[in-house]
Amino acid sequence: MNMSEPTQFSTEGLRGEMFHNEPMSRHTSWRAGGRAKRMYRPADLADLQRFLQLTPADEPLIAVGLGSNLLVRDGGLNGTVLLMVGALTELRMDGEHTIYAQAGVAGAKLARFAASNHLCGAEFFVGIPGTLGGMLAMNAGCYGGETWQKVQRVQVLMRSGELLERTPKQYEIGYRHVALRNAGKEFFVGAWLQLESGDVEAARQEIKALMEKRSASQPLQLPNAGSVFRNPPGGHAAKLIEGCGLKGRRIGGAQVSEKHANFIVNVGGATAADIENLIEEVRETVLRRTGIELHPEVKIVGERI
Numbered sequence: 001m002n003m004s005e006p007t008q009f010s011t012e013g014l015r016g017e018m019f020h021n022e023p024m025s026r027h028t029s030w031r032a033g034g035r036a037k038r039m040y041r042p043a044d045l046a047d048l049q050r051f052l053q054l055t056p057a058d059e060p061l062i063a064v065g066l067g068s069n070l071l072v073r074d075g076g077l078n079g080t081v082l083l084m085v086g087a088l089t090e091l092r093m094d095g096e097h098t099i100y101a102q103a104g105v106a107g108a109k110l111a112r113f114a115a116s117n118h119l120c121g122a123e124f125f126v127g128i129p130g131t132l133g134g135m136l137a138m139n140a141g142c143y144g145g146e147t148w149q150k151v152q153r154v155q156v157l158m159r160s161g162e163l164l165e166r167t168p169k170q171y172e173i174g175y176r177h178v179a180l181r182n183a184g185k186e187f188f189v190g191a192w193l194q195l196e197s198g199d200v201e202a203a204r205q206e207i208k209a210l211m212e213k214r215s216a217s218q219p220l221q222l223p224n225a226g227s228v229f230r231n232p233p234g235g236h237a238a239k240l241i242e243g244c245g246l247k248g249r250r251i252g253g254a255q256v257s258e259k260h261a262n263f264i265v266n267v268g269g270a271t272a273a274d275i276e277n278l279i280e281e282v283r284e285t286v287l288r289r290t291g292i293e294l295h296p297e298v299k300i301v302g303e304r305i
């Protein structure tokens with residue numbers, strides 16, 4: 001990962017790395033957007049706990065995984081990014097059918113780890129290019145599987161540094177939505193996933209088939225953030241967008257994909273404003289022509305220039 005020069009914390013017992021004025025285009029799959037004033041990559045969970053204990057209570061904080069569902073406006077983030085990827089990476093069996101994974105573990109790694117431990121039900125994670133933390137925050141899913149269906153309990157870190165566990169019943173969970181109890185004030189740091197015994201070869205075949213299906217239907221060669229809008233009840237955002245003749249519509253370096261109408265791709269040099277303006281134009285056009293209001297699935301954060 002290409003990052004600005006880190007400041008090492010040698011004092012106060014911190015072991016992670018602090019980056020200043022870090023371009024978020026390096027940490028988001030759209031490869032666009034502004035800078036974070038600070039970014040902290042903890043050495044491990046204990047280090048993140050310590051960092052939060054030392055951080056002033058009014059410092060704005062945001063957790064970022066692989067940035068595959070995130071648009072950071074061009075004016076950047078006036079606060080500290082907690083970078084989970086490359087930091088919270090523990091992944092282990094915890095009982096016969098239970099996996100404990102930390103928030104920075106990527107979906108593909110999780111799917112393959114489950115299959116190699118003769119467990120089924122985690123195959124769909126292979127298609128989601130995010131971290132477990134991001135998948136929990138979004139209730140990410142595909143091909144009939146959803147993250148929270150597999151969760152036995154989650155491990156949550158409060159910004160005070162307190163670590164606690166919660167069960168799915170303690171959250172309001174919906175389609176690509178989880179009502180976070182205190183956004184910016186608590187973070188997912190791990191989860192126990194409950195899976196079933198199964199045929200490892202069948203799980204591997206399923207993973208391979210899902211990967212092939214994805215590359216046939218998605219514009220994976222160009223930077224994107226997956227589906228931009230949630231599907232409306234009983235409908236498909238992509239069909240509505242295509243039906244309005246918006247495939248190929250372009251603002252600056254942002255374009256509605258020709259391959260999948262619910263994807264916006266960065267065809268080169270897109271600013272976050274290009275992407276956000278195109279999202280707004282698509283939303284307005286679909287509403288005007290069909291009466292259906294699409295709601296973005298991607299998270300848009302930060303300051304406008």
Ligand SMILES: Cc1cc2nc3c(=O)[nH]c(=O)nc-3n(C[C@H](O)[C@H](O)[C@H](O)COP(=O)(O)OP(=O)(O)OC[C@H]3O[C@@H](n4cnc5c(N)ncnc54)[C@H](O)[C@@H]3O)c2cc1C
Binds near residue numbers: 062065127
């Ligand atoms: C090619 C492509 C295909 C995709 N396909 C799918 C799909 O099939 N299904 C699907 O659901 N999504 C899909 N996505 C979207 C994306 O991968 C998921 O939403 C994923 O869960 C985001 O994870 P992330 O680690 O990248 O999160 P980020 O983009 O880094 O963050 C997303 C949100 O989660 C929050 N967050 C991140 N980590 C934590 C944490 N530890 N604690 C609390 N909040 C946190 C962030 O603050 C932000 O609000 C796709 C994206 C791409 C680029």
